[in-house]
Structures are given as structure tokens and as C-alpha cells.
Amino acid sequence: MNLIGSNNWLILIAAIAYLVGSFPTAYFVTKRMVGRDIRLEGSHNVGAMNAYGLIRSIRTGKQAATGLVTILFTDMGKGVLAIYTTRWLDFLGYNPALALIIGSLFVILGHNYPFCFKFREGGIGFATFLGVLLALKAPALPIWVGTMLLAIFVAEYIQVRKWNLTSLSKIISIIGTQLPGRLAGLGIALVPLYFFNPRLLFPVLAATVLILIKHTDSIKALVRASKSR
Numbered sequence: 001m002n003l004i005g006s007n008n009w010l011i012l013i014a015a016i017a018y019l020v021g022s023f024p025t026a027y028f029v030t031k032r033m034v035g036r037d038i039r040l041e042g043s044h045n046v047g048a049m050n051a052y053g054l055i056r057s058i059r060t061g062k063q064a065a066t067g068l069v070t071i072l073f074t075d076m077g078k079g080v081l082a083i084y085t086t087r088w089l090d091f092l093g094y095n096p097a098l099a100l101i102i103g104s105l106f107v108i109l110g111h112n113y114p115f116c117f118k119f120r121e122g123g124i125g126f127a128t129f130l131g132v133l134l135a136l137k138a139p140a141l142p143i144w145v146g147t148m149l150l151a152i153f154v155a156e157y158i159q160v161r162k163w164n165l166t167s168l169s170k171i172i173s174i175i176g177t178q179l180p181g182r183l184a185g186l187g188i189a190l191v192p193l194y195f196f197n198p199r200l201l202f203p204v205l206a207a208t209v210l211i212l213i214k215h216t217d218s219i220k221a222l223v224r225a226s227k228s229r
Contacts, residue, residue: 009092013099014106017082021110021128024117025074026051029067034058039121046114047123048072049176061169068172072127075111079131082107097199104132104203108210125211132207133200140200143192148185155181179218186212 026046030038033055042050048071056064086103090096108129112122134141156178165171175182186208194201 009089009094010099010102012092013086013089013094014102016085017103017106018110018115020078020082020085021107021112022114022116023074023078024114024122025078026071026123029071029074030054033063033067039117044121045123046117046121048075048127049124049172052172052176056169065168072130075123075127076131076134078111079104079107079128079133080135081131083132083135097202100136101203101206104136105206105210107132108207112210112214122214124214125207129207129211133204136200136203137197140193140196143196144189144204147189147192148182149175151185151188152178152181155184179215179222183212183215183219 024046026038026048030036030041030051036054036058038044038046038051038054041054044050048068051071052064052068055067059067082103083100086099087096090099108125110122111128112125113119114122130141130145133144152175156174159178159180165174190201190204190208193204
């Protein structure tokens with residue numbers, strides 16, 4: 001397979017991954033459950049956390065949890081499908097390591113900036129990233145999740161000097177709103193993943209950069225708030 005042909009196949013991988021990622025799970029779930037457009041509610045993100053908050057404001061906690069789980073697993077499935085498709089098509093002769101980076105990047109790019117919403121109002125990419133990580137190397141998933149949760153709850157304790165873990169909704173709220181902890185966790189989680197399997201670094205780093213870009217407005221707001229104190 002010559003270089004030009006290989007590059008063409010990588011473009012195909014990017015297109016497939018992007019299209020898979022563009023399926024707006026949270027939009028359809030919230031439309032079905034509460035009849036509202038999630039893009040006009042809460043943070044306006046078409047993602048699991050915003051959907052959970054919207055559904056919980058109208059339905060019972062159990063129904064909101066069901067919606068959250070449905071969205072999480074479907075969005076994770078997008079990441080799994082993109083990576084497995086990339087691997088299934090490796091007979092085309094492209095560089096497999098580069099293809100995995102491209103697949104990881106474009107499935108989250110599709111989730112965050114879906115073409116069906118004019119490349120706006122997508123999600124943040126966490127759930128799709130979990131699917132990518134699961135497909136790349138399943139044992140890496142609890143390592144990443146554990147590191148992220150540790151960073152989030154340590155940051156929460158530092159900020160408020162206590163943990164309010166009295167219910168599932170409180171725990172979900174902390175995970176969804178603890179921005180400094182999430183940002184720190186994204187960076188810190190790269191370290192144990194690298195030592196676990198160095199080959200994971202670049203696909204995970206590509207996905208992490210996109211998630212951080214999606215947090216740009218929140219980071220600016222956080223900086224403004226800290227300066228105003």
C-alpha cells in the first residue's frame with residue numbers, strides 16, 4: 001500500500017469515526033423522556049450530565065438515573081464502535097497506531113461538534129472517551145476513572161472541607177460540577193495510563209485535548225471568578 005493510498009484510508013477512518021460520534025444520544029433521550037430540546041436547557045450541552053439535570057427536574061430520580069445510564073452507555077458505545085471499526089479495517093494497510101489516534105480524535109470531535117447541529121452544541125466528550133479507552137485497553141478504564149474520581153473528590157474536599165455523599169444525586173452533582181477537579185484529573189490521569197501502557201498515551205492525549213478545548217468557556221469563567229475574589 002503506497003503512502004497516498006494509506007492516507008486516503010485514514011481519511012475514511014476519520015469520516016467514519018466522526019459520523020459515529022455525531023449521533024446526539026442525549027438529544028433523542030431527553031426529547032423522548034421529557035419532550036424538550038436539551039440544547040435550550042441548563043448548560044446547553046448535548047451530554048449526559050445536562051440531560052440528567054433536565055430529566056430530574058421533571059421526572060423522578062429513578063427515571064433520571066435510567067436516562068443517564070442510557071446516554072452514558074450509548075455514548076460509550078460510539079467510542080467502542082469507532083475504535084473497533086478502525087481495527088477491523090486494518091487490512092486496508094494504513095498505519096494502525098496513527099489510525100487509532102485518528103479514530104479516537106474524530107469520534108470525540110463528532111460528539112462535541114456534531115454536523116446535525118451545525119457543528120455546535122455537542123457534548124463534552126467524557127462518555128465517548130470512556131468507550132474509546134474501553135476499546136483500546138479495557139483494564140485502562142478503571143485506572144483512568146479511578147484517577148479522575150480521586151482528583152474530583154479531593155478537589156471537592158479542598159474547596160468545601162467536606163464531602164456531601166449522602167445520595168447518588170449528590171455524587172453525580174459533584175462529578176458534574178467540580179470543574180477544577182475534572183481539569184486536574186484529565187492531566188493527572190495521563191501519568192498512570194502511560195506507565196500502564198505507553199501505547200495508550202497518544203490516542204488518550206488526542207481525546208484529552210479535545211475535552212479540554214470543550215471546557216474553554218468554563219475555564220475562562222473560573223479564571224474570572226478567581227480574579228474577582
